[in-house]
Amino acid sequence: MNQPDDALAGPPLLEVAGLQKSFVTRRNLFGRPVSHEHAVRGVSFSLQRGRTLGIVGETGAGKSTVGRLVLRLTEPDSGSVRLLGEDVLASGQRGLRRLRRRAQMIFQDPFASLDPRMVIGTSVGEPLLLHEGLRGARQADRVGELLGRVGLRPEMADRYPHEFSGGQLQRIAIARALATNPDLIICDEPVAALDVSVQAQVLNLLLDLQAERGLGYVFISHDLSLVRSFAHEVAVMNHGEVVEFGPGAELFDNPQHPYTQELVAAIPVTGPGRRRTNAAAAGPPSSPATRPVVPPLLEGQST
């Protein structure tokens, strides 16, 4: 894997250029903005069909905002987003509807993204109703198919979200995202809330669906090890900017930007002989002279 696929010529699935977004963080007495937070500053990348772009970075780096801007869940200040050559930002209401059909999103907390009062069949069927006008038995058939595809039983459609485990709920969220037959799925920390043994199941499902349908993924995560094994290309974000971009394994094995180097060095490693050697990002092991110690209790302090 990680070889560029030359069969995929033509316009890229997703092309993002010069994306900017700032949020107002303070207003004066008259409601005029006086300070801004530049959440995303000039982000550009492109993604081919059947490929995965990983976006990594720490809290506040702007990685989730990029995901939202691409889908116009948040309106960008400037820049351009093209999906299969079509300008997403210029499109009106109808264009936006077409966009939402071709590009879907899944989130970290699948329980929060499903209505707790709706049986999951209704949640999964909703996009079918909205985009294709499917109802009744025909809708139910499609919902059953979709649930089957993500490894659940069709009759589970009549159950409520609280009856499922976290991993199953994320499968349901994936089924709902698939309902519109999208070309692109933005995955925002899709397995961060799941148990380690279950994470890989959901990732394998995403890999299978990608191979089957040529889906493109924008995979947003704080977990660098995960992105390394899952993404073809990786963008490292810091303070709203992409500081480094490259093929996944290469970028992690040979990071160029100082920030990427710091991140990579800080990744804890599963393996023997690590105890008390400490990650390089935190500096070399302290010498006894500079090592922090709990100060002894003062004279007469102890009882």
Place this chain on the structure above:
Amino acid sequence: MQMAVENPEPLLEVTGLSVEFRTERGWTKVLDDVGFSLGRGRTLALVGESGSGKTVTSLAVMGLLPPRGSRLVGSVRLDGRELVGMPESKLIETRGRDIGMIFQEPRRSLNPAFTVGEQIAEVVRRHDGLSRKDAWSRAVEMLDAVQIPEAARRARHYPHEFSGGMCQRVMLAGALVCRPQLLIADEPTTALDVTVQARMLKLMNDLQADSDLSILFITHDLAVVSEMADDVAVMYAGQLVEQAPIDELLVRPQHPYTAGLLASSPDVQGTVERMRHIPGSVPAVGNWPSGCRFHPRCEYARGGQCDSDPAVLLQVGRGRLSRCLRTSELTLQGVQT
């Protein structure tokens, strides 16, 4: 690695610990006959997924389980003293002075209405009876020890003025201010960014070096365990399933669940076409399978044996325990070195 030569008695010894919670359907067992011991100056990691019982174990050790909604049998001995059945007033004293605790979300454990200096000083005033002034200087000293820059000035700040990583340092300062023998850290870096996590782990390791502070480290993350632990106890469905010194566990796991966890860790996978995983999901609390509780998800499970005979914890080497009926027949793969 230094050994506590002068005092070979373990600091913490937990034996036969079982816990039940009151639910709508009566009493439900959440912890089943858990036992382990933690030596002085050492770190034991309790590893498990959601519902494995690792947090309940730590709460039981601290005596923090709700008295009405839970019942507990077994023994928890700290430095030779039995904590189970100890009167609440003595327990409160022990908790602050001999046991320090830090949790996953430091901000939730700090009071937003008081400065961090006041909150740490309060701990020493209460447990060591220091004057207000001495307690304050002790708090500043402690904030400095956890490497908060300009500790004297920062002590006058409120929790919201600190980042998540700095809040966790404040918690650590409060937990260690009375120089406890035992620190219980429940997923202390799970909510932190990776660079902040690395610095926090290093700080904890540094504070422990040359002291006889023992750490009970609770986490789901085997990579963090590799960086922190001397010994590991792996929990599954309310039971201890494997216990071993860290490097032995990583290189040669004895229980299929441990091997599965190791194989599904993302950093062990490398770049692969498909990720290795454990099929199925963690069973719900109280809804545990018969026989070995891991058998429905185990690739080595054998019908007529693993699904019916209860698995017992067996000694499988020096300091090593495994709860697998087939442990002697299996050669499981660990992390490649």
